[in-house]
Amino acid sequence: xxxxxxxxxxxxxxxxxxxxxxxxxxxxxxxxxxxxxxxxxxxxxxxxxxxxxxxxxxxxxxxxxxxxxxxxxxxxxxxxxxxxxxxxxxxxxxxxxxxxxxxxxxxxxxxxx
Amino acid sequence: xxxxxxxxxxxxxxxxxxxxxxxxxxxxxxxxxxxxxxxxxxxxxxxxxxxxxxxxxxxxxxxxxxxxxxxxxxxxxxxxxxxxxxxxxxxxxxxxxxxxxxxxxxxxxxx
Numbered sequence: 001x002x003x004x005x006x007x008x009x010x011x012x013x014x015x016x017x018x019x020x021x022x023x024x025x026x027x028x029x030x031x032x033x034x035x036x037x038x039x040x041x042x043x044x045x046x047x048x049x050x051x052x053x054x055x056x057x058x059x060x061x062x063x064x065x066x067x068x069x070x071x072x073x074x075x076x077x078x079x080x081x082x083x084x085x086x087x088x089x090x091x092x093x094x095x096x097x098x099x100x101x102x103x104x105x106x107x108x109x110x111x112x113x
Numbered sequence: 114x115x116x117x118x119x120x121x122x123x124x125x126x127x128x129x130x131x132x133x134x135x136x137x138x139x140x141x142x143x144x145x146x147x148x149x150x151x152x153x154x155x156x157x158x159x160x161x162x163x164x165x166x167x168x169x170x171x172x173x174x175x176x177x178x179x180x181x182x183x184x185x186x187x188x189x190x191x192x193x194x195x196x197x198x199x200x201x202x203x204x205x206x207x208x209x210x211x212x213x214x215x216x217x218x219x220x221x222x223x224x
């Protein structure tokens with residue numbers, strides 16, 4: 001089965017800096033992976049999806065990269081704000097097209113003023 | 114557009130009791146799933162459905178039943194609650210590119 005390792009359980013950065021979160025996939029390089037944001041007491045919310053044939057995806061202040069050789073995805077938030085504080089999840093597919101996603105534990109990001 | 118609606122938001126059960134967590138979506142999504150989220154662990158898939166009348170087990174299905182009689186509804190039944198089933202449960206749906214839309218969650222405590 002796939003194992004997802006996120007670089008740390010918690011990341012604290014100062015407002016205005018770039019936050020970089022890492023996801024490593026230990027068993028196989030997924031066909032696609034996604035990034036979600038989860039706020040306390042709420043369900044995860046989809047942010048970005050990147051496929052194995054894409055190197056980079058951007059959405060406003062967010063950027064995701066995907067290195068299939070390293071089996072690693074990086075998630076960047078530029079000009080971070082306290083409102084970006086949340087837990088970020090990086091699930092990947094289970095090798096099928098039926099939408100079954102593997103989730104890791106997530107990284108809790110705190111942006112302080 | 115309500116998205117994915119879960120009820121109840123909170124529930125306390127005694128060991129051995131049964132109950133049903135409700136999930137409804139209004140987006141006409143074919144795929145629906147149930148996850149549980151426990152402290153220090155990632156979301157784990159309990160059961161999923163790829164369409165009305167079709168269900169299958171995820172990675173932690175024991176103690177839970179599901180059915181999918183309509184596209185909109187996907188209830189999760191706890192047959193005989195155990196303290197190990199204390200968790201936050203999330204229902205999710207998707208269509209096409211496997212992007213999941215989650216409900217707000219149901220927090221269950223089993224005493």
